[in-house]
Amino acid sequence: MSHPRTLTGTAAVVLILLGANGTRLPAQAPPAAITDAPQRLERALATRDWSAALAAAAVVNDAIESRHVETLYTLARCHALLGNVDQAIAFIERTHQAGMIEVSRVRNDEAFASMRADERFTAITQAIWLKGYLWLLERPERDAYQQPDRVMQALGFRDGERVADIGAGSGYFTRRIARVVGPAATVLALDIRPQILEYLASRAASEGIANVRTAKVEPDDPHLPAASLDTVLMVDTLHYVKDRAAYAKKLRAGLAPGGRVVVIDFIPRLAGERPWGPPPEQNMSRAEVDAAMAAAGLAPLRVHEFLTEQFFVEYAVKTPTP
Numbered sequence: 191m192s193h194p195r196t197l198t199g200t201a202a203v204v205l206i207l208l209g210a211n212g213t214r215l216p217a218q219a220p221p222a223a224i225t226d227a228p229q230r231l232e233r234a235l236a237t238r239d240w241s242a243a244l245a246a247a248a249v250v251n252d253a254i255e256s257r258h259v260e261t262l263y264t265l266a267r268c269h270a271l272l273g274n275v276d277q278a279i280a281f282i283e284r285t286h287q288a289g290m291i292e293v294s295r296v297r298n299d300e301a302f303a304s305m306r307a308d309e310r311f312t313a314i315t316q317a318i319w320l321k322g323y324l325w326l327l328e329r330p331e332r333d334a335y336q337q338p339d340r341v342m343q344a345l346g347f348r349d350g351e352r353v354a355d356i357g358a359g360s361g362y363f364t365r366r367i368a369r370v371v372g373p374a375a376t377v378l379a380l381d382i383r384p385q386i387l388e389y390l391a392s393r394a395a396s397e398g399i400a401n402v403r404t405a406k407v408e409p410d411d412p413h414l415p416a417a418s419l420d421t422v423l424m425v426d427t428l429h430y431v432k433d434r435a436a437y438a439k440k441l442r443a444g445l446a447p448g449g450r451v452v453v454i455d456f457i458p459r460l461a462g463e464r465p466w467g468p469p470p471e472q473n474m475s476r477a478e479v480d481a482a483m484a485a486a487g488l489a490p491l492r493v494h495e496f497l498t499e500q501f502f503v504e505y506a507v508k509t510p511t512p
């Protein structure tokens with residue numbers, strides 16, 4: 191799936207991740223200003239400066255795609271308001287294909303109020319949600335706070351290491367892990383959403399990664415193979431789990447001797463303090479995670495302090511003090 195260009199080119203976009211049931215993006219940023227890009231493009235083409243032409247053409251294209259989405263969206267609204275449901279559905283679908291990822295805008299738009307029960311509307315809005323969610327996980331800007339290379343270095347995966355990535359999402363970490371543990375080791379990518387796992391599997395395949403196995407799991411049970419994993423990783427996922435102490439016991443049951451559970455999750459913030467991350471009602475502190483792990487006999491083994499937005503802790507079976 192290509193990233194929706196209407197938003198990737200817009201640095202000012204503000205993102206809000208609203209938890210497992212919905213990703214809310216604020217009103218789509220206005221079409222990027224074309225400024226002098228068409229003139230720069232003309233000049234660059236005339237002077238055969240292909241790099242400059244490429245850069246200017248990309249700006250022009252972003253602006254056009256953004257306007258295209260808005261125009262298709264307006265057509266969908268007008269058809270809906272005129273009662274032309276079939277045409278409205280067709281234009282919402284075209285809006286989706288053109289790069290719309292703001293599901294809350296579509297779902298909450300009063301123009302579509304009479305269509306909300308229509309299963310075609312439900313299916314398209316679900317597809318828009320998925321595209322937006324995947325975009326959120328893979329957007330290049332994420333790397334700035336997520337520091338994936340440093341996280342991977344800190345975790346020091348060994349060749350052949352047996353790893354489960356719970357709440358694997360788009361595979362942001364799964365793919366990186368699969369590359370470093372080598373082809374002989376299979377990384378388990380677990381998630382509660384089959385559509386997300388489909389995306390992960392096809393993206394991994396398209397990147398030539400063959401050592402990932404996906405499986406759908408339950409919200410309260412990752413169904414880990416017993417006593418067989420060296421690392422169980424949960425990035426931005428444990429905060430969705432309701433009974434974390436019970437869950438931690440299931441994580442422990444999957445650990446091979448010497449294994450570790452790695453939790454990276456958002457440092458709690460007040461509403462509005464951070465433009466993305468879970469809403470305050472899903473806040474989960476490091477202390478709460480420590481307590482849940484302790485209930486399963488797991489204690490912090492290593493604590494990494496370099497992430498500014500998340501806590502990052504490796505847990506292992508607590509050894510009895512002599």
Ligand SMILES: C[S@@+](CC[C@H](N)C(=O)[O-])C[C@H]1O[C@@H](n2cnc3c(N)ncnc32)[C@H](O)[C@@H]1O
Nearest residue numbers: 327357358359362381382383409425426427430
């Ligand atoms: C915020 S995303 C993080 C994805 C990935 N770990 C990353 O860092 O990019 C959370 C993912 O966890 C999944 N998820 C939510 N609750 C879960 C649960 N109880 N068990 C497993 N997966 C869950 C969601 O479907 C979603 O794909």
